[in-house]
Amino acid sequence: MSEPAPHLVISAVSKRFGAATVLDRVDLTIRRGELVTLLGPSGCGKTTLLRAIAGLSPPDTGTIALAGRDVTHVPPHRRNVGVVFQSYALFPHLTVAGNVAFGLKVRGAPKAEIDRAVQRALALVKLGHLGGRRISALSGGQQQRVALARAIAVEPDVLLFDEALSALDRKLREEMQIELRRLLQDVKATAIFVTHDQDEALTMSDRVAVMNKGRIEQLAAPRELYARPASLFALNFVGLSTRIAGQVVGGQDGMVDVVTPVGRLSARGAFQLGASVIVATRPEQLRLGADHEANSASGRVRSVVFQGSRTLVDVDAGAGASLLAELSGREAEVPRVHDEVRFAWPAAETFAFAAEASP
Amino acid sequence: MTDAVLSAPVATPAPDRERLAAFGFVAPSLLITALVFVLPLALLLGVSVLDPKGGGTSAHYARLLGTPYYLGVIWNSLRLGLLTTLIAFLISYPAAFALARARGPLRSILLATLFLPLAASVIVKAFAWTILLRSDGLINTVLIAAGIIEDPIRMIFTQTALIVGAVNIFLPFMVLPIYAVVAQLDSRYAEAAATLGASPLVVFFRVILPLTLPGIVAGVALVFSLSVSAYVVPTLLIGEKYPTLATTIAKAYLLAREPGFGAAAGVVLLAIAIIVVALSALLSREPK
Ligand SMILES: Nc1ncnc2c1ncn2[C@@H]1O[C@H](COP(=O)(O)OP(=O)(O)OP(=O)(O)O)[C@@H](O)[C@H]1O
Ligand SMILES: [Mg+2]
Numbered sequence: 001m002s003e004p005a006p007h008l009v010i011s012a013v014s015k016r017f018g019a020a021t022v023l024d025r026v027d028l029t030i031r032r033g034e035l036v037t038l039l040g041p042s043g044c045g046k047t048t049l050l051r052a053i054a055g056l057s058p059p060d061t062g063t064i065a066l067a068g069r070d071v072t073h074v075p076p077h078r079r080n081v082g083v084v085f086q087s088y089a090l091f092p093h094l095t096v097a098g099n100v101a102f103g104l105k106v107r108g109a110p111k112a113e114i115d116r117a118v119q120r121a122l123a124l125v126k127l128g129h130l131g132g133r134r135i136s137a138l139s140g141g142q143q144q145r146v147a148l149a150r151a152i153a154v155e156p157d158v159l160l161f162d163e164a165l166s167a168l169d170r171k172l173r174e175e176m177q178i179e180l181r182r183l184l185q186d187v188k189a190t191a192i193f194v195t196h197d198q199d200e201a202l203t204m205s206d207r208v209a210v211m212n213k214g215r216i217e218q219l220a221a222p223r224e225l226y227a228r229p230a231s232l233f234a235l236n237f238v239g240l241s242t243r244i245a246g247q248v249v250g251g252q253d254g255m256v257d258v259v260t261p262v263g264r265l266s267a268r269g270a271f272q273l274g275a276s277v278i279v280a281t282r283p284e285q286l287r288l289g290a291d292h293e294a295n296s297a298s299g300r301v302r303s304v305v306f307q308g309s310r311t312l313v314d315v316d317a318g319a320g321a322s323l324l325a326e327l328s329g330r331e332a333e334v335p336r337v338h339d340e341v342r343f344a345w346p347a348a349e350t351f352a353f354a355a356e357a358s359p
Numbered sequence: 360m361t362d363a364v365l366s367a368p369v370a371t372p373a374p375d376r377e378r379l380a381a382f383g384f385v386a387p388s389l390l391i392t393a394l395v396f397v398l399p400l401a402l403l404l405g406v407s408v409l410d411p412k413g414g415g416t417s418a419h420y421a422r423l424l425g426t427p428y429y430l431g432v433i434w435n436s437l438r439l440g441l442l443t444t445l446i447a448f449l450i451s452y453p454a455a456f457a458l459a460r461a462r463g464p465l466r467s468i469l470l471a472t473l474f475l476p477l478a479a480s481v482i483v484k485a486f487a488w489t490i491l492l493r494s495d496g497l498i499n500t501v502l503i504a505a506g507i508i509e510d511p512i513r514m515i516f517t518q519t520a521l522i523v524g525a526v527n528i529f530l531p532f533m534v535l536p537i538y539a540v541v542a543q544l545d546s547r548y549a550e551a552a553a554t555l556g557a558s559p560l561v562v563f564f565r566v567i568l569p570l571t572l573p574g575i576v577a578g579v580a581l582v583f584s585l586s587v588s589a590y591v592v593p594t595l596l597i598g599e600k601y602p603t604l605a606t607t608i609a610k611a612y613l614l615a616r617e618p619g620f621g622a623a624a625g626v627v628l629l630a631i632a633i634i635v636v637a638l639s640a641l642l643s644r645e646p647k
Contacts, residue, residue, distance in 0.1 A: 056550050076553040077561075083554045089547035093569045103555035106565065154555060 013062030040211030082151030261319030269352030419623035440587030540574030
């Protein structure tokens, strides 16, 4: 199977508001049918990038091409993008069906076709029976679905979601994440989600773009993003980790030896001798007991948090360093607070990042 | 009452009791309305159809609705109301948007220019216009002094003066309700419409206009009912040659001593205002 052609190509897009550079030469290429999440802390420029794609606030420099057409300076109503706003922005003066029909009406579609498309879109979001309702008579979850139906009904080239699920309560949000992903795959939509919720990003998307200060720090599939973070920022933003500061004292073949307060550790990375680095690993890599082939460190258990399928163990390793271990429910032995323990973890799952990039 | 509400189980509301409670809350205002509004209106209506010599009469209405002169008077009132409302709307609608967009000191200044005139009495404002528009008034004096004209332009006691004055005096009652709605308008509606394919013009007519309709309706109802029944403004700015229902009523009571006829004119004026207000309220109803 050949790689699908690029569908949305964002090249070197920059945007400033006054003195602040909100988007800093952003590059992003999305294939047809792909679901991509922009993940990042508040103020990193996610909404600004989305609005640039929608044409609601064009970039200062750079280009945006959608479905083979340069749309950088095309006004939003000639772009064929669908936007689902956080506040939904459903028209209060129209019914549910009126809202869904809006896009087709303003495009001058024939009435019969509009009715059919509205029915289809409402059926997709399981609201076929509510077409005549007023917007104010809908629950938050139903409004969310109407906003989705309204955006889907015009069959846009790309669907943009700005924190579209964040107004829903946790349980409904988790259900909607899975349902929305399935629905978008069914209709073969290309979509970009904006969120600062890492679980949502990992659940919903084929690829995640981690944004920081107006730049994309890493663009990767959720699994790879978690297992191979490209920067300290990406490591911190997605998932939990153990992080220990140290100094590089040697290295070869993409591995470095680092002296840390808890002992000498090996990690992936290439640095000059003497460089200050942060050594990190994911909690599920840590195993109780010593292993001479691997990294290891010992300390006193500070806390044990039982979370159902897993147990998180926080260990004070001395000199301000701490270890975070995740033990699966199947583990026979779980340490208790104040126990002296030793944990080991594979060097291949240990990463070194330049220390000055620390957030 | 409080006890009853608190002890009522949440799942089974007591509609009758709630309705009774609601009635309790509006009762005082109902009473006042009945005393100062319904009662005088009933009297007005009564006086307009009662013959002082006994029995009923429709003579006053016949005179009002059957003589060309009085039909002209009714038309004058209507014209004053409609023109003032229309022009005030055309000025106020964009002004309300400008006001809502303005930030910082500009916004405060604009709002002050709207609110401050409300503190001055209508008579003062109408009189101020006569000072401006008189033959020896400010505008003519300046124009003559500047050598732009030789003889004063006749401005006061023209229909132009009447409408200009009325629009100026009633303008805040149009701007404020529209501004109140526009200031609340979420810009996301227009953005959502644009991404759905609506051009700016379509966004305006299909989204902005319908969403600001409640403000427009409130402004139209206020300005129309104020200007259709205005008394001071036509009296000071145009005078005898533009008789309106309001000036006719005043004359009937004060000069001609015909309370029955004055009452009938009052009823007609009220009917016109109620019809227009009711029509505009109908327009702003939510969709089902
Ligand atoms: N119209 C604007 N004028 C001035 N500054 C703006 C404007 N819009 C956004 N900004 C600034 O640009 C930066 C990025 O904003 P943006 O809304 O893109 O962030 P975000 O990543 O969506 O954040 P959040 O998660 O809080 O929604 C912020 O510092 C914000 O204050
Ligand atoms: Mg945002």
